[in-house]
Amino acid sequence: MSLTSPPPAFKPFTLALVQLGQVGADKAANLKHARDMVLKAASAKPKPDVVVLPECFNSPYGHVHFPVYAEPIGFTPGQAYDIASSPSESVRTLSEVARETGVWLIGGSIPERSAADGGKVFNTATVYSPAGELVAMHRKVHLFDIDIPGKITFKESETLTGGTTINAFDTPFARIGLGICYDVRFPELAMISARRGCQVLIYPGAFNLTTGPLHWELLQRARAVDNQVYFAMCSPARDMTAGYHAWGHSLVVDPMGQVIAETEHDEDIVYARIDPKTFEEARGGIPVTTQRRFDVYPDVSKGF
Numbered sequence: 100m101s102l103t104s105p106p107p108a109f110k111p112f113t114l115a116l117v118q119l120g121q122v123g124a125d126k127a128a129n130l131k132h133a134r135d136m137v138l139k140a141a142s143a144k145p146k147p148d149v150v151v152l153p154e155c156f157n158s159p160y161g162h163v164h165f166p167v168y169a170e171p172i173g174f175t176p177g178q179a180y181d182i183a184s185s186p187s188e189s190v191r192t193l194s195e196v197a198r199e200t201g202v203w204l205i206g207g208s209i210p211e212r213s214a215a216d217g218g219k220v221f222n223t224a225t226v227y228s229p230a231g232e233l234v235a236m237h238r239k240v241h242l243f244d245i246d247i248p249g250k251i252t253f254k255e256s257e258t259l260t261g262g263t264t265i266n267a268f269d270t271p272f273a274r275i276g277l278g279i280c281y282d283v284r285f286p287e288l289a290m291i292s293a294r295r296g297c298q299v300l301i302y303p304g305a306f307n308l309t310t311g312p313l314h315w316e317l318l319q320r321a322r323a324v325d326n327q328v329y330f331a332m333c334s335p336a337r338d339m340t341a342g343y344h345a346w347g348h349s350l351v352v353d354p355m356g357q358v359i360a361e362t363e364h365d366e367d368i369v370y371a372r373i374d375p376k377t378f379e380e381a382r383g384g385i386p387v388t389t390q391r392r393f394d395v396y397p398d399v400s401k402g403f
């Protein structure tokens with residue numbers, strides 16, 4: 100799929116965010132639990148069309164862990180990919196559960212080591228069709244390097260490299276744009292995805308107890324309102340025994356900026372009905388999409 104082609108007609112669908120708990124040191128156990136929770140999410144009535152897992156769901160979150168848990172994936176967008184011989188056990192597991200449940204699965208993110216990039220490690224989201232095909236991938240573009248003295252210091256760039264592409268995938272009901280966590284702080288990424296036809300943006304994420312209360316909801320509502328799109332982020336559950344304390348509060352925001360679904364911080368699954376009517380009403384009533392002044396400032400979605 101090309102971000103320059105017209106998007107699919109936007110139709111109603113059900114989204115499920117799996118706020119996964121029990122992410123520990125045992126990768127096989129993490130994968131099994133993720134699989135069990137996707138099965139649970141998909142057993143709801145109505146069955147969700149899209150199921151989402153959180154950032155870094157197969158490994159503890161921390162720069163020391165990324166190289167240890169990293170798996171080769173070897174996917175090139177637009178090229179055939181044989182799941183059965185994928186070198187990534189996480190990819191094989193996610194593909195299988197997508198096929199078994201018949202949902203579109205945004206497989207959170209996992210540390211990926213890429214031989215084609217000299218062995219560099221990325222924080223990578225993979226997406227599966229209901230047939231289990233790997234249809235898209237997003238490597239976190241903006242690395243989470245922050246230092247708030249006395250509160251939180253985190254430096255993903257110690258071991259990770261940032262991705263260089265903007266990614267989305269088409270379903271029969273929407274074009275869905277991708278990002279990962281810290282990417283939400285950079286309005287350009289969401290803006291470009293929205294101007295290239297995405298009606299829905301979904302970012303696996305894992306905010307923390309310092310920035311979570313202040314910025315998690317604010318940033319998602321901001322990205323939803325300034326682009327008049329649905330915006331959702333899926334977090335891991337909070338685990339105060341883990342090295343990183345996630346904020347939780349996976350949520351879905353509609354194109355008017357209203358939070359339409361939200362969890363607390365424990366393990367949970369939250370469902371939202373995504374309704375094109377709200378999207379059309381937002382764009383019709385507040386027509387910023389046709390009022391932009393590209394004679395005064397440039398359109399960042401063009402020219403590269």
Ligand SMILES: O=C(O)CCC(=O)C(=O)O
Nearest residue numbers: 243280281305306307310
């Ligand atoms: O931007 C933030 O405050 C948190 C970002 C984060 O946790 C991440 O990118 O993994």
